[in-house]
Every structure is written in structure tokens, then in C-alpha cells.
Amino acid sequence: MTQSIKTRCCIVGGGPAGMMLGYLLGRAGVDVVVLEKHADFFRDFRGDTVHPSTLQVMDELGLIDGFLQLPHQRLQKMQGLFAGTPVQIADLGRLKVKYNFIAFMPQWDFLNFLREAGRRFPSLKVMMRTEAVDLIRDGARIAGVRAKTPEGMVDIAADLTIACDGRHSTVRERAGLKVEEIGAPMDVLWFRAGKTLEETEKIFARVDPGKMMVTFDRGDYWQCAFVIPKGGYEAVKARGLEALLADIVRMAPVLKSGISDVKSWDDMKLLTVAINRLDKWVQPGLLCIGDAAHAMSPMGGVGVNLAVQDAVATANLLAARLQQGAPGEAELAAVQARREFPVRMTQRMQVVGQDNIVAMALKPGKTLKAPLPLRIVTAIPWLQGITARFLGLGVRPEHVHSPVARS
Numbered sequence: 001m002t003q004s005i006k007t008r009c010c011i012v013g014g015g016p017a018g019m020m021l022g023y024l025l026g027r028a029g030v031d032v033v034v035l036e037k038h039a040d041f042f043r044d045f046r047g048d049t050v051h052p053s054t055l056q057v058m059d060e061l062g063l064i065d066g067f068l069q070l071p072h073q074r075l076q077k078m079q080g081l082f083a084g085t086p087v088q089i090a091d092l093g094r095l096k097v098k099y100n101f102i103a104f105m106p107q108w109d110f111l112n113f114l115r116e117a118g119r120r121f122p123s124l125k126v127m128m129r130t131e132a133v134d135l136i137r138d139g140a141r142i143a144g145v146r147a148k149t150p151e152g153m154v155d156i157a158a159d160l161t162i163a164c165d166g167r168h169s170t171v172r173e174r175a176g177l178k179v180e181e182i183g184a185p186m187d188v189l190w191f192r193a194g195k196t197l198e199e200t201e202k203i204f205a206r207v208d209p210g211k212m213m214v215t216f217d218r219g220d221y222w223q224c225a226f227v228i229p230k231g232g233y234e235a236v237k238a239r240g241l242e243a244l245l246a247d248i249v250r251m252a253p254v255l256k257s258g259i260s261d262v263k264s265w266d267d268m269k270l271l272t273v274a275i276n277r278l279d280k281w282v283q284p285g286l287l288c289i290g291d292a293a294h295a296m297s298p299m300g301g302v303g304v305n306l307a308v309q310d311a312v313a314t315a316n317l318l319a320a321r322l323q324q325g326a327p328g329e330a331e332l333a334a335v336q337a338r339r340e341f342p343v344r345m346t347q348r349m350q351v352v353g354q355d356n357i358v359a360m361a362l363k364p365g366k367t368l369k370a371p372l373p374l375r376i377v378t379a380i381p382w383l384q385g386i387t388a389r390f391l392g393l394g395v396r397p398e399h400v401h402s403p404v405a406r407s
């Protein structure tokens with residue numbers, strides 16, 4: 001038998017966008033349900049860079065002290081090696097903000113933290129192992145979702161449904177929203193290599209002819225991303241694992257001992273990269289935010305932070321309205337109007353980076369030289385403050401203005 005629930009707002013997806021929005025609406029006393037299809041937040045891969053913009057939001061919510069007590073590593077200077085030449089990409093230490101660093105924290109810690117912090121709001125309900133499979137319609141209006149749970153199907157009637165279900169969003173697909181594909185020239189092999197506490201390395205990005213990789217110091221392991229041409233996985237596999245690992249160690253000698261942790265292809269996850277965005281984020285009764293509205297490339301590690309910014313803007317614009325009833329289409333469209341420009345600007349910069357660095361680097365046999373803008377930024381340190389501002393705070397950073405319910 002199908003069960004029924006009624007709520008003011010149903011958020012589909014418990015990623016950074018969904019969990020932050022659930023927290024903010026719960027804090028405002030809005031009756032809200034967050035659906036997450038998995039049983040927990042422990043996934044092979046989730047972007048785990050928490051930028052100054054997100055740290056600022058955590059501060060404004062009074063959550064920062066507890067948050068920064070969770071294990072994390074801090075990064076201020078983004079330094080790389082381009083065909084053997086050192087390059088400086090950004091220096092977050094130059095930002096005049098309270099938290100001028102990137103905190104590397106497993107995303108499941110971030111999401112669990114938000115979930116635990118949100119437990120004190122009686123109007124917030126998080127339903128794990130609950131997968132939205134279809135939309136409920138009332139004429140032209142989206143009136144909620146139908147979801148699958150281990151106990152059976154459940155219909156969740158909602159005044160507003162918010163899709164935060166990521167770049168393969170079921171909700172946007174069922175709503176028939178039009179996606180503009182911008183494309184990306186690469187995919188990523190994602191793996192961990194062992195690390196002793198003594199091993200340190202300031203370089204985090206490396207580019208050699210035909211190859212590109214990133215290494216993040218995660219305390220007791222290196223989190224690594226080896227960039228391959230889009231669709232090139234089978235060719236990489238055909239060369240063999242040993243050849244790939246040898247290439248990796250040649251590029252990043254610091255991985256020499258730890259690479260033995262990669263024993264088979266099972267230890268390497270292929271992540272496909274996409275950049276796209278919706279034409280319209282809104283239908284009557286429905287709003288899409290985060291990757292469900294605009295899939296981000298890993299370039300700059302900004303996707304999680306943009307998803308959080310979308311959530312803050314949504315709560316700022318809609319929380320008070322939701323306390324009273326269902327927002328109209330024009331009120332929902334105000335969220336797109338607020339967030340579309342930052343998204344477009346960020347995707348534009350990601351495309352410039354993809355076309356001028358990634359695509360060029362991945363062409364085999366090409367003589368490589370750091371692109372002129374990168375050489376200029378390296379030579380003029382104050383410019384590293386500007387790149388840091390773009391990466392760390394983004395375009396039009398959001399601040400929390402949504403209401404707090406009286407208890």
C-alpha cells in the first residue's frame with residue numbers, strides 16, 4: 001500500500017545543496033522533508049573542498065566552531081608544476097575575510113554535521129533510503145513526489161518541491177526541463193595513495209605533455225585525481241595499470257611508496273565530468289538548484305560551494321514566504337534570477353580553463369608551456385589574491401538572511 005505524507009516543502013537529494021537548504025528551512029520553522037536515496041553519506045567520491053564562502057555561511061549560522069573541530073586540512077596557496085615550471089595559481093592568505101583558507105574535509109563529515117545540527121529543528125525531517133522516482137502533478141503544477149523506500153512506496157504531497165538531486169537529476173528529467181550541455185574534454189580517475197605523516201608536498205596540480213593530475217594532502221593519505229581525455233578510459237586501461245602507475249609516479253614522485261595501495265582497477269574510480277545548465281530552473285510548484293540546475297566541472301573545486309550558495313539564496317528568498325504558503329512561479333524565478341549570473345560566470349571560467357589548460361595538456365606529443373595568464377599571475381603576487389577571491393568566495397557571495405523560528 002502506498003503511504004502518504006504532506007509537507008510544505010519537499011527537497012529531493014541530501015547533497016550539499018539539499019542538506020544546507022533543509023537546515024536553513026528547518027531553522028526558519030518551515031515544515032520540510034529532505035529525501036536521500038542512499039542509507040548514508042559515505043560515497044566513493046564527493047567533492048570535499050570547503051571554501052571560504054561556505055566557511056562564512058557556517059560562521060553566520062553559528063556552526064563554525066564545531067565544524068572546524070572535525071578533522072580537516074587547510075590550504076592557502078594553490079601551487080602547481082606546469083611542464084616542470086612552478087606556477088602560483090591563487091593565494092587565499094591574501095583574502096581579507098575571517099576564513100582565508102580551503103578546508104579539505106570528507107564531504108560525508110560535512111553532510112553528517114549538517115544532519116546532526118539540524119536535528120534540533122522539529123519541522124525538519126530527513127528521510128534516508130528514500131528515492132524520488134516520479135512527480136505528482138495537480139494539473140500543470142508539480143504537487144510533490146512519489147518515492148521508493150525499503151518499506152514500500154510513499155507519496156509526498158508538497159506545496160513546493162526542490163530538486164537538489166545532482167547532475168543526473170530524476171526530478172528535472174521527469175519535469176521535462178531543458179538542459180543545455182556545454183561539455184567537458186576530460187574525465188577523471190580518482191584514487192587514494194598511502195602517505196606517511198612526514199611526507200609533505202606543496203604542489204597540488206601537475207601538468208605534463210599529455211598528462212595532468214592533482215594531489216590533495218589528506219593527512220594519512222593522498223587523494224589523487226588523474227585527468228584523462230573524455231571517453232579515453234578504455235585506451236588507458238588497454239595500456240595496463242602498471243604503465244599508468246609508472247606515469248603517475250614520474251609526475252608526482254611523492255607518491256612513490258604510497259602508490260602500492262592501488263592494487264587493481266577497482267581501486268581507481270572513473271568519474272565523468274560534465275558542465276551543463278538548465279534553461280529554466282522553475283515550473284509551477286518546482287525549483288531546481290545545485291548540480292540539478294547546473295552541473296559543475298571539478299575545475300577550481302567550486303561545485304559544492306556553489307550548491308551551498310544556491311541553498312542560502314533560496315532560503316533568503318523563500319523561507320519567510322514558505323512559512324505562509326506556497327510561493328508562486330515568479331517568486332521561484334527570483335532564485336534563478338539571483339543565482340544564474342554567478343553560475344554562468346563560473347562555468348565560463350571553467351570552460352576557459354578546460355580549453356586553455358586541460359585540452360592543451362591532454363594533447364599527446366605537444367610541447368607544453370604554461371599559458372600566458374598563468375605566467376602573469378605567477379609573476380605578480382597580488383593577482384593571486386584576485387584568483388583566490390574568484391575561487392574562494394565566488395561571484396556575488398551569499399550571506400544568511402533567512403529567518404530563525406522562535407522556539
Ligand SMILES: Cc1cc2nc3c(=O)[nH]c(=O)nc-3n(C[C@H](O)[C@H](O)[C@H](O)COP(=O)(O)OP(=O)(O)OC[C@H]3O[C@@H](n4cnc5c(N)ncnc54)[C@H](O)[C@@H]3O)c2cc1C
Pocket residue numbers: 012013014015016017018035036037038046047048049130131132133164165166167169170171188271272273274289290291292295296297298300301302303304305307
Ligand atoms: C570528478 C569531479 C570532481 C569534483 N570535485 C569537486 C571538488 O573537489 N570540490 C567541489 O566543490 N566540487 C567538486 N565537484 C563538483 C561537485 O561534486 C558538485 O558540484 C556538488 O556535489 C553539487 O552538489 P549538489 O548537492 O547539487 O548535488 P550532489 O552532490 O550530486 O548531491 C545530490 C544528492 O542527491 C541524491 N539523489 C540523487 N537522486 C536522488 C533521488 N532520485 N532521490 C533521492 N535522492 C537522490 C544523491 O544520492 C546525492 O546525495 C566535482 C565534480 C566532479 C564530476
